Amino acid sequence: MMEEHNDNRTAPPRFRGKWSKFGALTLLFLVIFFMVGYAGHEGSSSSKFCASCHEMKPEYYTWHNSSHSEVACVDCHTEPGAENIAKSKVNTVEQAIKKKMQTYEAPIRMPSEITDASCEKCHNVYNRNFTVTGDLIIPHDRHKDEGISCIQCHSGVAHGKIADRKMTFQADYAKWDDKTGQLAMADPKYVKPNMDTCMDCHKARKITTECSACHTTGMVPETHKEDSFASKHGLDANEDLASCNGCHQDMSDEPLTGYEEISPIDKYLKQDKKQAAKNHLNYAKENTFCIDCHEVRPESHDKQFISSHGTLAEKNQESCMACHDVKKSAHATTTPTSTSKVYCASCHPSTHSQNKKWRERHPVPISPNQKLTQTCYTCHAEPKCASCHQEGKL
Structure with missing residues (x-):
């Protein structure tokens, strides 16, 4: 009979099994937490998530019909970096609460402008001399060096300035669909940089406003190149001065x-x-x-012109x-x-200028700065007065 072997090894602690179970459960909960958090992050980062809010329909459908429709909302509206992403998620929760409590402001406006950093995730302004027509050259790097932000020129690129156009009122939310978004983005003056913005900025900064500064062709319309333009341009201006x-x-x-x-x-x-x-x-x-x-x-204004100019003027x-x-x-x-x-x-000279005291003998009191009004024609012949005077002027 074999001798019984005595094992002198110490027994495992009783609580080791409990901690093992606790650790496994903790790990499981962490995995679930991060999976749910990741799913929530991915879901709330989707552009369709933005469209789930009734109030965001105008912004969603204009974006969907813009040149940036393949760029997710968060790529522009969230600055790079984990801290900024976290802030955006907190802001999303705040907006959801305001929506539920009906305390949000209308029309909806961004709390802050799109930063250059968001644009530069896709665009490099230092190698972007951009032209649409082949005539207009925009040196983006020079604007960047002067501190001109992207949004100053491109504010309508994604949404067509619909808030400024009074198109985002609550009563209109139900009317928005893809066709409405397409129509809202169809007018270039709300989507593309406006020349008035360029001119106002150049004037304020005392930069040249010569056409050749931005346009390679001089911007001379074809009608201006016609031989008859010099003689008929006044008639054209009369038809379309704007x-x-x-x-x-x-x-x-x-x-x-x-x-x-x-x-x-x-x-x-x-x-x-x-x-x-x-x-x-x-x-x-x-x-x-x-x-x-x-x-x-x-x-035509030669030496004999004085004697004949009256006939020509008539x-x-x-x-x-x-x-x-x-x-x-x-x-x-x-x-x-x-x-x-x-x-x-x-x-x-008129009879008024020859007789300086005509106001004193006028049957109706006339102030020194009296302007021509319709009342004057009560007694005077309108064609005769209007041949020299304009209504509302001295």
Whole structure:
């Protein structure tokens, strides 16, 4: 019979099994926690997650029809780095609470602008001399070096400035779909950089506004190259002064006012008021770009012109008004050689200017700065007064 073997090894502690189970459970919970967290992170980072909010429909459908539709929302709206990602998730929770409590602000606006760092995850501005038409060259690196942020020029690239266009009110959320988003992004003036933004920035920073600074072709329209353009451009301006002003307003050394498109509201409010609007003749005398040519004495103005100019003026007085005024007005230039310093009243003074005391004998009291109004025509003949005076002016 074999001798019984005595094992003197110590017995394992009783609590080792308990800790093993606890560790396994902890590991399991951690795995589940991180899996749920990862799934939540991935889910909340999806652009479709943004669309799940009723209030975000305008932003989602405009983004879906933009040039950035393949770029996820979080790629632009979250700055690089784990800390910024965490902040964005906290902000998402806050927004969800505000939505539930109906305390969010409308229209929805971003709490902060898109940073250059978000754009530069895809774009390298230092090798991006970009042109759309082959004519317009934008040196992005020079703008970057001057501290111009991407969003200053490209604010409408993803959403077409719909908040500024008053398209994100709560009553309109149900109307938004993919077709609405497509229509909202169809107008280039809300999506692409606007030339007015470029000009305003250049003027504020005292940078050249010459066409050649950004355009390689000089931007001369085909109609301007026609031989007949010099003789007929005034007629073209009479038909569509807004098109002329679109380019030439930025070529004037002096600011131009009164040529902006009148809003429908202003038209309605002023419909009962007769207000002399500025026209292409005023424009030719106010825009210093036009004056460069209009100051040059025409060949027709020879030595015999004085004796015949009255007959010619009667045939086409409007052509005279492109350079001259009937009387001195605010449209006159101050350059020494300006032909617009010569007025009809320079040689043909009115009876008012010959008789300085006419106001004293006027049957109705007249103030020193009295302007022409419709009341004057109660007694006076409108055609005769209007031949020299404009309503609302001295």
